[in-house]
Amino acid sequence: MVNSPDNPADTLARRGLMLIMSSPSGAGKTTISRMLLEHDSHICNSVSCTTRAPRPGEVDGKDYYFVSKAEFDRMVDEGEFLEWAHVFGHSYGTPKAQVKAGLKDGQDYLFDIDWQGTQQLYQKLERDVVRVFLLPPSIDELRRRLTGRGTDSMEVIAARMERARSEISHWDGYDYVVVNDDIEACFEKVKKILAAERMRRARQTGLIGFVRELMAP
Known part of the structure; x- marks a missing residue:
């Protein structure tokens, strides 16, 4: 939580929140998430477990917890995940x-997950979840962004475009939708959403005591 010596209310105890960023591939959630983590030291990335192999530069325990399929299945069976899903042949889950x-x-967490994971988190911890969905300005622009990466074949791009249309159909399951x-x-809009959600009365766990002190004779 941000503390300010000029404003006593900013030092009040606060319950953390889970900021979910979802979007079809190419709509910007990874970029916006990275900018948010660089800008705001009071929110951290939620580290997921995955069964896929590490990519170059990825660090176990920082980017992901890399686990075997057998270990992942055990964690599912024992209820150790807040949410989990199969994506492009691999499994991902949030411990x-x-x-x-x-x-x-009072720690805030950032989640870069799809609509299925969002539903699971919301069902389990509704009061802590803030759901943000990013939309591209157009389907043509989304295709241009995916093609411009130069990392995927046309077959993969076609599959991502098909999946994008499916993901976009779930836009109305989110609290905020940003084009x-x-x-x-x-980025500025997402920052404002986060700032407002942090100030919700229900999250200000130290507010009751603070107000009582103000009202004391």
């Missing part, structure tokens, strides 16, 4: 113990 403890201490036609403008 719940660390997140639940952090929320109680990303300009990355800086989109």
Whole structure:
């Protein structure tokens, strides 16, 4: 939580939140998420477990927890995930113990997950979840962005475009929907959403005591 010596209210205890960023591939959620983590030291990335192999430069425990399929299945069976899903042939899941403890201490978490994971998180921890969906300005622009990466074959791009249309159909399951036609403008909107959600009365766990002190004779 941001503390300000000029404003006592900013030092009040606060319950953390889970900011979910979802979008079809190419709509900007990874870029916006990275900008948010660089700008705001009071929110951290939720580290997921995955069965896929590490990519060059990825660090176990920082980018992902890389686990075997057998270990992942065990964690599912024992209820150790807040949410989990199969994506492009691999499994991904969010361990719940660390997140639940952090929320109680006022830590905010950033989730880069799809609509299925969003639904699972919302069903389990509704009061802590803030759902943001990013839309591209047009389907043509989305295709241009995917093609411009130069990393995928036309077959993969076609599959991503098909999946994008499916993901976009779930836009109305989110609290906020932002059209990303300009990355800086989109980032500013997401920052404002986060700032407002942090100030919700229900999250200000130290507010009751603060108000009682103000009203004391």
